[in-house]
């Protein structure tokens with residue numbers, strides 16, 4: 001069985017405690033072990049700050065971009081092996097695995113392109129030079145300078161590759177060294193990513209901690225950053241740490257979300273926009289077995305069309321073959337862990353007690369599995385005549401589960417119920433009516449980091465709303481954690497200090513083109 005090691009202080013290291021075991025969620029076979037107990041984390045963090053930080057700060061933005069392109073190309077070269085690991089340790093279908101792994105290389109490439117356009121600039125400048133005095137001599141400009149610490153990238157179990165890629169791209173481009181901390185249960189992919197990439201990076205710029213290491217955030221100081229993706233419970237623990245609560249360590253949180261899809265009252269069954277809506281809801285429910293922070297959990301329609309929507313969704317969901325993702329034809333695999341399976345089944349039970357279950361059975365045929373083995377959860381569609389179902393707006397059931405609710409006949413009603421999710425990552429509105437769209441943007445915009453308007457004109461080209469694009473903001477207020485990631489250059493801001501630089505014009509011109517640490 002593979003032992004996954006950590007890379008700290010420029011070398012491969014094993015922990016000294018009881019190993020943690022990682023499983024294949026389709027067969028329950030053990031696939032790897034890891035252990036972070038006993039690692040000298042403090043020395044590893046210092047090495048990253050000292051060696052990695054100074055190496056990155058000597059590079060121009062374009063040179064940092066070349067490192068990102070190297071990472072992207074390396075991931076692409078090892079794509080097949082990474083897909084196999086995602087299938088065996090993540091329960092991913094091949095298509096799920098590609099979504100994660102290609103998403104990582106595409107995001108890194110996108111940021112490499114942004115950086116290349118900066119030529120030999122050392123500093124990312126923000127806005128125009130502003131005249132501050134009576135004459136043109138006294139001026140000011142904002143500049144983003146890399147924080148002189150280390151960025152600890154703590155990721156959730158569902159996107160071991162993309163989670164790495166999106167955080168690494170922004171941190172390295174901003175000029176901060178990274179320590180990658182993947183979720184333990186699915187760490188095989190991220191551990192392998194570090195293995196294939198680390199020798200291509202300057203010493204100290206890329207480190208990893210594989211295995212549970214809850215002490216890690218307590219070793220950080222005011223120039224360091226925690227970029228966290230995971231549950232709101234863990235986020236709450238991180239926020240309460242004195243190192244964070246005192247305001248010293250910068251923390252970005254990407255957490256839960258009860259993403260809503262709203263079918264506009266103008267949309268007729270059978271239209272392009274209607275078909276797009278059906279495609280997106282069924283894809284978001286089943287891709288990665290519903291273990292996506294951006295998956296659609298709440299589906300709102302008018303009363304007039306709800307029954308038709310239910311029947312059409314049930315037909316689509318019934319065509320999804322569930323089973324061992326290594327078997328041919330399987331379109332949805334298991335959830336990632338036994339714990340996850342227990343949580344999802346318990347969540348379904350609560351929701352089902354407040355709604356009607358219209359699709360989903362424990363006894364559906366599983367393809368390519370051994371009797372009783374694997375952390376499988378049935379695809380589950382629940383239905384309610386009205387949106388007045390408290391649990392649906394309160395609890396994220398992180399699996400292939402959504403609730404269809406009728407009685408949402410106008411923008412004001414839709415806005416009220418969407419907002420009950422208390423802050424989300426993405427809301428998708430299916431409409432061809434521009435005045436309804438405008439009303440919905442005003443209703444749901446303040447509650448989300450991203451709003452997707454799906455209409456006939458983009459039906460043939462827009463990906464489903466769960467697809468996060470590097471050029472657009474990812475994050476959301478409230479329940480979603482209040483964080484922001486990606487969105488082009490905005491995503492680098494977490495890892496940099498925005499400095500208002502004031503002085504004489506000649507001095508600023510000379511400095512800002514060339515500044516190094």
Ligand code: NAP
Nearest residue numbers: 155156157182183184211212214230231234254255256293
């Ligand atoms: P989790 O249990 O909160 O774990 C997330 C990460 O935090 C893991 O790497 C975990 O390490 C680490 N961790 C746990 N407790 C910690 C502590 N006390 N100190 C430091 N690190 C700690 O979440 P998960 O089960 O992996 O992920 C599922 C959740 O993530 C869902 O709620 C989902 O909505 C959310 N999510 C959000 C986004 C987004 O972008 N908003 C994306 C994906 C997932 P160990 O595994 O070693 O314990």
